[in-house]
Amino acid sequence: MIEIVVTVNGKRHERRVEPRLLLSDFLRYDLALYGTHVGCEHGVCGACTVLLDGRPARSCLTLAAQADGHEILTVESLADGATLHPLQQAFHENFGLQCGFCTAGILMTASFFLAQNPDPTEEEVRAELAGNLCRCTGYAPIVDSILAAAASLRG
């Protein structure tokens, strides 16, 4: 077992973990942050995407030990109490989710993407979404949601 100190959504956590513990399982089972979903567990589906020091990371391809001393943001960080983040609001208004399994990963992917590229084309949004599998929507409403969120965030 090893000692780690990780800041998650602004809160500092000290835990003893097995070296083989994945960050995804650490978030869900040690910290009870079930918003991060686990799909394929080999980096293909993107459902478990979180931000590590502000950049997107597959939490299933990151050991909890590697997060020691770093800052993690999960989907739980987006809303401010009952007020949805503009990305979440856009997904709500544009029917950007059906079953919701992929949504947390897509929201975290999109939050970094829009910070880098505040006014993306539809083609750029689609290229970015290649790293997040959705089996319900056919992507059209997700693309609409991200473009709407981009407009909303630009103000």
Next chain:
Amino acid sequence: MKPAPFDYHRPASLDEALALLATDEDAKPLAGGQSLVPMLNFRLARPSALVDLGAIGELAGIRLDDGTLVVGSMTRQWDLEHAPETFPLLRDALSFVGHTATRCRGTVGGSLVHADPTAELAVCALALRAEMVTNRRSIAAEEFFVSVFTTALEPGELLIEVRFPAPDGPTAFAEHIQRHGDFAVVCVARTGDRIAVGGVAPTPVLWNGGGVEPIGDLFAPAGYKADVAKQLVERVSS
């Protein structure tokens, strides 16, 4: 789909990392983990210990040295893609490497040492005549890639930095994939009159003008890959 148990070390210096690797021949260095952690999750890799290189600051960095682009092995792929010093060839190729999330974690050295025969960085390394500098020696890209997932690195040898000489002549990169971010079916990098091809042999190979004889796989038969390679070579040559 959880890794088998292993010990974990996170040395703060290169010397400490080399000492840890020297004492345990079943230990593996961990760079960004974007290829190794899936292999751990599938239990295809069962190292006794991981030596995490993530805290060794001296292994990351990008600089120009008299026109040669020198990239520390632990430099994240996303950082090389967005660095002002980067060659356009590398920037174009990196946009095909996985996804933003894997490029933000995945390292330049990790991709080269993993030696996937379709890896864009390996193909660029061969096209650019890159030199792989280890703790013991400097290895030319043509000698470095030995076979699928196999390099010339010896036990206890660690990639420190990669030296990409400035290209002599026009450069271009082209790739055929089924979906953006997938492993390439075939990819091609050109510098001047030198063209490297990935996905058609156990290592990246130089185009000799006559074509290639790939091994087919589930998704792309041999003849199809040979045709795609020819098309991509034409595209980067024009």
